[in-house]
Amino acid sequence: MTLARQMAHPEFWFRGGKFVGVTYQLRKEQKTRLVLQELTRRYGPPSPGNVVGMWYWLGQRTYILYEDALPDVALHVASLGMLNEQVIETAVRREARQKLGWQPDSLGLLRQFPLPGEKTNK
Numbered sequence: 001m002t003l004a005r006q007m008a009h010p011e012f013w014f015r016g017g018k019f020v021g022v023t024y025q026l027r028k029e030q031k032t033r034l035v036l037q038e039l040t041r042r043y044g045p046p047s048p049g050n051v052v053g054m055w056y057w058l059g060q061r062t063y064i065l066y067e068d069a070l071p072d073v074a075l076h077v078a079s080l081g082m083l084n085e086q087v088i089e090t091a092v093r094r095e096a097r098q099k100l101g102w103q104p105d106s107l108g109l110l111r112q113f114p115l116p117g118e119k120t121n122k
Contacts, residue, residue, distance in 0.1 A: 001024070003024060003026070003035045003038070003075065004031075004034040004035045004037070004038040005034065006026055006031055006032065006034060006035055007026075008024035008025065008026055008035075008075070009024065009025045010022050010023070010024050011023045011024075011025065013078065013082055013085065015081055015082070015084060015085065015105075016105070018081070020078055020079050020081040020082040020085075021076060021077060021078020021079055021081075021082040022076075022077055022078065023074055023075065023076050023077075023078075024074070024075040024077075025072050025073070025074055026072060026073040026074075026075065027072055027073075028071060028072060028073065032068065032073040035066070035073070035075060036055065036066055036068075039057065039064060039066065043057045043064070044057075046066065047091065047092075047095070048091065049065070049067070049090060049091045049092065050088075050089075050090055050091040050094075053067065053068030053069060054066065054067050054068070054069075054090070054091070056090075056091065056092040058092055058095055058096060058099075058100075060100065061079060061080055062077070062078060062079055062080065063076070063078060063080065063083070063092050063096070064076065064077050065078075065090075065092055080096055080100070080102050081105060083096060083102065083104075084104050084105055
């Protein structure tokens with residue numbers, strides 16, 4: 001698989017038995033900024049994430065998240081359902097809640113990080 005003429009290795013994500021998205025891993029030695037440039041050309045300027053090197057595009061039911069993190073670059077193309085898999089409160093999750101009314105699903109999974117003052121079932 002290639003993205004902007006760069007080799008990418010997909011990882012498919014399923015949640016509750018349904019496909020929710022795909023993550024592409026790119027190695028730093030690749031020209032990963034070409035992928036960011038191509039996405040910007042196609043979808044317009046991205047919104048900045050809440051950490052350095054993170055940009056995203058948010059649609060009505062899907063999002064694209066570009067993470068320039070060490071040691072590799074990850075590109076997530078997914079439904080809003082995959083926002084449940086993010087382990088930190090990201091800018092794209094916050095915007096999806098505020099502008100689109102997205103809420104985490106109710107699959108009955110335990111919170112990875114309890115809210116302050118919340119008791120855990122451990």
